[in-house]
Amino acid sequence: MDDTTVLTFDVDDFVEEFSHCFTGECRVSVLPVLYKISQINANAADLARSLPIILGVMRQHLKMQRGMVTLYDRHSGSIFIQDSFGLDEAEKTSGAYAPDGGITAKVVESGKAVVVQHRDADADGQRKSSRIKSALFCVPIVHAKRVLGTIGAERVYMNPRLLRQDVELLAMVASMIAPAAELYLMENVDKVRQEHEARRIKAALKERFRPSNIIGSSKPIQDVYALIEKVAATKATVLILGESGVGKELVANAIHYNSPTAEGPMVTSNCAALPENLAESELFGHEKGSFTGALAQHKGCFEQADGGTIFLDEVGELSLPIQAKLLRVLQQRKFERVGGSKPVKVDVRIIAATNRNLAEMVERGTFREDLYYRLNVFPITVPPLRERGSDVITLADHFVTRFSKASGKSIKRISTPALNMLMSYHWPGNVRELENVIERSVILSEDDVIHAYDLPPSLQMPKESGTAFGVSLESKLRAVEYEMIVEALKTSNGHIGDAAQELGLTRRMLGVRMERYGISYKSFRSADPRKWGPEA
Structure with missing residues (x-):
């Protein structure tokens, strides 16, 4: 076929x-x-x-x-x-x-x-x-x-x-x-999209850290704003002084993000957290094989900050040998990595901060005098919170808004007794302590108000709350009673009859309780809310 x-x-x-x-x-x-x-x-x-x-x-x-x-x-x-x-x-x-x-x-x-x-x-x-x-x-x-x-x-x-x-x-x-x-x-x-996103993030960071966004309008903090505005446009070395928790890093960021090198990196090094044997490597880098465990070349903080700013927080904690190396960088803008012999040149702005008295440390011989004068080109002292007056309330409101949003709550205000406590406290931990206090109070709050009894015991002063230290049932009841009386008098603008009616008491019963806590109705006819509270 x-x-x-x-x-x-x-x-x-x-x-x-x-x-x-x-x-x-x-x-x-x-x-x-x-x-x-x-x-x-x-x-x-x-x-x-x-x-x-x-x-x-x-x-x-x-x-x-x-x-x-x-x-x-x-x-x-x-x-x-x-x-x-x-x-x-x-x-x-x-x-x-x-x-x-x-x-x-x-x-x-x-x-x-x-x-x-x-x-x-x-x-x-x-x-x-x-x-x-x-x-x-x-x-x-x-x-x-x-x-x-x-x-x-x-x-x-x-x-x-x-x-x-x-x-x-x-x-x-x-x-x-x-x-x-x-x-x-x-x-x-x-x-292109990544470049746009990077520019957007840079702009957002700049907006976040611009001086006008550092919360507060008191005269001491306004003076700090003026200094930031003047020094930001230069490349001068800045030394930020102030107690722990006042916001020195926030000031450093404000300077960087308003400077001509804002597009460059902002590298932060916490000198107090650097172990003595690793401080030099972390700041200046090391070469491969320079010591046990150095498996590859490492660029230190100064090299990472090239073209931008390095922020040396708690610079007073550095040892004298590291201070000597830091002095050379300030003078020559170059250094050698650990185990290396080739100089590394950097173009970097230096901002340092400390809560210690460097002048006293110089006298004791624990801080190099020449380094101190190199760092102290443009000092800025950030005031403690106790010297910032009504900024305490402004900051407290800011933190309430932030933490209530984060926790899904709708807290609208801070009660008058709680405001009195916040204003009377001396704030040894400054803004950081206030932030922690408000976060705790938001967690404890059971309604849309931060009450005096939501604040920690360290703020529960007898003069403000009518209670002694402690969290006993009797103390808690007295604190609640005191706050309800104050709120009623505030609402009624100091009229005892109206306040008594709101509380379901007679004028006589309310008068007895006001006398017990040292509360005067006259205080609530003042326009200044800081005068609301017990008589001295």
Whole structure:
């Protein structure tokens, strides 16, 4: 039996197919076209150079009237036209290249090709022929199961079967250029987005640390604002002085983020936390193999801060040998890493801070005199909280808002007795202690008010709360009773009758209780809330 396979075909179909070659619908040259596109993609990793050639093939060989390649930025959710032909300026600007402008978004969302056909029709809407008036189709560019963009085109077809072939052809092209599209997005769109994000974060940090955002309006803190404004524009070394918890690091950040080098790094080193044997390595870095455990080269804080600012917190805790090395950096702006011999030069601004009296340390010989004068170029003393007057209340309100939001509570105010306690306390821990006190009070609060009995025992002074130290039931009841009386008198503007009615007491009963706690109704007719409370 003859093994020859006989192929048969319809002569009419062949004639029809061949005749369409004259209208540009012949696909007998599809393989050369695909080969050309594959060569383009292999030889031009730059998508921007490849796309004009690919679009040229679509326009000249496939006879497309309009076409475009879009890319999708998954972080912003935006779709933009990377290259196109046959579009007017309005379509390029809007990103739409057909009346059905949502086709591209549908393809990006679904990851599947979309085809829209428009056929000739008579006045009654009946199809006149199989001829497609126009066809609009869009295929996704997919790599590693992620949609990177689309290829879309529009064409008039004499032969409807060629529409399916063109969709398949562009799908192949999309697959070919997908790796280049991903590389382009990573190197361009993602890079630009990351740069924008970095600038946004820098701007947010600058806004956060600008002097006007350091809470407080008292005269002492206003003086600090003025000094920050003057020194920030320079590169002078700054020495920030003040008790523990006053916010020295906040001042250092305010100086950096308002300086000409605000775009540079801000590196903080807590000198008090540096072990003696590691302090030099942490500040100045070390070379590989310079000591046991030095498995690789390490850049210290000064090298990391190159082009920006280094903040040396608690600089008074450094040992004398490290002080000598720090002095050289201040003088020459260069140093050697531990185990190294090559000088490392840095352009860095130095801000130091301490809660110790460096002048006394110089007299005792525990701090180098020459280093002290090098650091003390522009001193700023941050006042303790007890010297900032009404800033205590301003800060307390700020912390209440922050911690109530963080804990999901809706605390609206601090009661008058609690305010009296906050104002009367001496705050040895300064702003940091106040912050911790308010956080604790927000946790303990059971309504929308911070009450006196929500404050820690260290603030429960007999003069303010009518109680002694301790948390006994009797003390708690007395504190609550005192606060309710004060709140009622405050609400009634010092009218005993109205206050008694609010509390459900007679004027006589309320008078007895006011006398017990040393409360005078006259105090509540004053406009100054700090005068509300017991008589001296």
